[in-house]
Amino acid sequence: MSTTVAILGVGLIGGSIALALRQNPQIRIVGFDLRQDYLDKALNTGVIHAATTDLQTAVREAKVIFIATPVETIYPLIDQLSELSLAPDVIVTDVGSIKSKVVAYAQQRLPQGVQFIGGHPMAGSHKSGVEAASDRLFENAYYVLTPLAGTPQDGVERLTSLLTATRAKIVVMDPDEHDQIVGAVSHFPHIMAAVLVNQVARFNDQNEWYKRLAAGGFRDITRIASSSPRMWRDILLNNKHHLLKIAADWRNALDEIMAKVETADREQIEEFFRQARDFRDGLPERQKGAMQPLYDLYIDIPDHPGEIGRITTLLGAKQINITNIRILETREDVMGVLRITFRNQQELEKGEELLRYFDYNVYTLG
Ligand SMILES: NC(=O)c1ccc[n+]([C@@H]2O[C@H](COP(=O)([O-])OP(=O)(O)OC[C@H]3O[C@@H](n4cnc5c(N)ncnc54)[C@H](O)[C@@H]3O)[C@@H](O)[C@H]2O)c1
Numbered sequence: 001m002s003t004t005v006a007i008l009g010v011g012l013i014g015g016s017i018a019l020a021l022r023q024n025p026q027i028r029i030v031g032f033d034l035r036q037d038y039l040d041k042a043l044n045t046g047v048i049h050a051a052t053t054d055l056q057t058a059v060r061e062a063k064v065i066f067i068a069t070p071v072e073t074i075y076p077l078i079d080q081l082s083e084l085s086l087a088p089d090v091i092v093t094d095v096g097s098i099k100s101k102v103v104a105y106a107q108q109r110l111p112q113g114v115q116f117i118g119g120h121p122m123a124g125s126h127k128s129g130v131e132a133a134s135d136r137l138f139e140n141a142y143y144v145l146t147p148l149a150g151t152p153q154d155g156v157e158r159l160t161s162l163l164t165a166t167r168a169k170i171v172v173m174d175p176d177e178h179d180q181i182v183g184a185v186s187h188f189p190h191i192m193a194a195v196l197v198n199q200v201a202r203f204n205d206q207n208e209w210y211k212r213l214a215a216g217g218f219r220d221i222t223r224i225a226s227s228s229p230r231m232w233r234d235i236l237l238n239n240k241h242h243l244l245k246i247a248a249d250w251r252n253a254l255d256e257i258m259a260k261v262e263t264a265d266r267e268q269i270e271e272f273f274r275q276a277r278d279f280r281d282g283l284p285e286r287q288k289g290a291m292q293p294l295y296d297l298y299i300d301i302p303d304h305p306g307e308i309g310r311i312t313t314l315l316g317a318k319q320i321n322i323t324n325i326r327i328l329e330t331r332e333d334v335m336g337v338l339r340i341t342f343r344n345q346q347e348l349e350k351g352e353e354l355l356r357y358f359d360y361n362v363y364t365l366g
């Protein structure tokens with residue numbers, strides 16, 4: 001007998017959870033979204049088994065409901081769920097990047113019999129939407145759970161067991177502790193990346209060499225400034241208390257190092273960078289996951305207009321999904337290399353075979 005799981009919001013995170021769970025043939029996944037076109041895409045690419053824009057239809061038989069929508073939409077969805085007919089002992093969980101407010105809201109609003117467990121997978125991307133979803137997005141990443149005081153242990157165990165398919169490391173944490181820590185390691189860095197980019201954009205208005213000279217360092221530290229503005233607006237407003245404190249601490253730290261620069265304190269400036277390097281180098285490595293080039297295919301391309309479009313059209317016509325595409329080198333009259341990332345090994349092999357058939361020189365590394 002199959003178990004129904006409802007995913008509310010079939011985007012990057014909802015889609016990635018669906019892809020991980022659907023490896024288990026006993027699980028039937030129903031997707032709910034406001035956008036019919038997103039649902040069509042998720043259905044056509046096999047991310048979900050069924051799709052609906054009607055919430056009651058999505059959740060009626062679900063044993064587990066994932067809320068995977070932007071943070072500010074989680075509250076009204078909790079309200080709507082509290083009015084609907086749900087399966088007995090249903091587990092409702094969310095994937096929002098903040099936990100305290102959501103957990104407190106669920107505690108107040110959800111009726112007895114609904115087991116709410118806050119959740120936050122600590123992996124993601126600056127990209128949004130189901131087309132960026134991957135069954136391995138959470139592999140080896142931490143996945144934080146913040147159950148309500150009254151949620152039975154059995155519910156936490158059931159959700160943990162379901163989530164093993166994501167290959168994430170599940171940890172249970174207090175919601176406020178989560179918000180404080182994630183504020184420092186995720187939310188505040190997103191603010192800083194955007195501050196840096198906006199600063200350079202202002203300078204660039206006066207002199208376009210800023211943009212042209214922005215090289216590896218600037219790109220590395222600002223990748224996350226390409227994330228969804230709507231998502232980050234919601235996160236900041238829902239973790240205001242911790243972020244204001246982190247920002248004040250950061251201003252002091254910046255003042256301290258700039259005072260050392262002003263007095264040309266060579267030793268202390270070096271010590272400042274040494275401390276940062278030692279801590280950074282000691283961060284635990286994630287062995288595998290979204291950022292690993294696991295399903296990358298390299299294609300030699302003649303550098304003339306239309307070639308990349310032709311390749312993506314060929315793949316699209318065969319319903320082969322691409323999660324990333326990058327031109328590694330193009331100079332006039334020189335062959336360029338296109339790197340295409342696929343969602344899984346099977347799609348990579350299909351893509352490789354297809355492009356070879358059309359006489360492209362294709363290869364994988366490693
Ligand atoms: N992107 C990340 O790196 C990341 C990582 C961990 C957690 N999160 C959290 O996951 C959640 C989703 O983020 P995402 O990156 O998957 O966003 P996304 O934009 O890729 O997907 C969100 C989906 O929700 C749908 N949606 C919006 N409002 C809705 C509503 N009221 N009802 C039903 N569907 C609705 C959208 O149409 C979209 O398909 C957010 O709460 C975010 O904080 C994001």
Ligand SMILES: O=C(O)C(=O)C[C@]1(C(=O)O)C=C[C@@H](O)C=C1
Binds near residue numbers: 123127
């Ligand atoms: O890799 C990225 O692009 C991310 O920003 C992922 C990231 C993070 O800050 O690490 C962003 C938000 C989440 O809630 C969890 C993970």
